[in-house]
């Protein structure tokens with residue numbers, strides 16, 4: 001299992017096109033969802049996210065409307081002030097958590113300061129085991145995630161083996 005973030009960036013970038021081909025391959029060589037989920041869970045269990053936090057530094061965190069109230073209450077502020085001080089409206093992704101130079105506004109020394117009430121998108125990240133729609137439909141974002149997330153990188157490698165994918169094709 002590779003967890004070193006420099007290696008993940010190097011290998012994930014090197015395999016970007018290969019990982020895009022994996023998505024196409026998995027459509028024509030389906031593996032049971034249950035098996036893929038189990039593979040994803042095994043990788044998740046083997047990696048300590050508190051030693052990484054690279055998604056919080058790299059990816060944006062989308063907010064659902066009801067999460068605004070939950071987070072505002074948790075940090076002891078009003079919905080209005082929460083929206084003003086902690087959120088940002090974006091064209092592509094809608095409402096997201098504000099970011100600093102270090103990443104998400106709630107990231108403190110590799111740990112999430114609102115962990116108990118973090119948005120669902122954070123809880124489910126990198127969306128290989130859990131997430132909206134089918135796994136195959138979520139696969140299109142995975143090649144890019146495999147350039148910074150050790151869970152995504154190692155899971156895609158395990159998917160290649162499970163689906164009989166050959167990198168030489």
Ligand code: SF4
Pocket residue numbers: 055056060061097104105106107108111112113114115118119122123
């Ligand atoms: S809310 Fe917490 S888990 Fe989500 S991106 Fe921010 S620091 Fe990370």
Ligand code: SF4
Pocket residue numbers: 047048049050052053054055056125126148149150151152
């Ligand atoms: S989900 Fe991926 S990028 Fe985020 S902390 Fe865990 S291993 Fe790191």
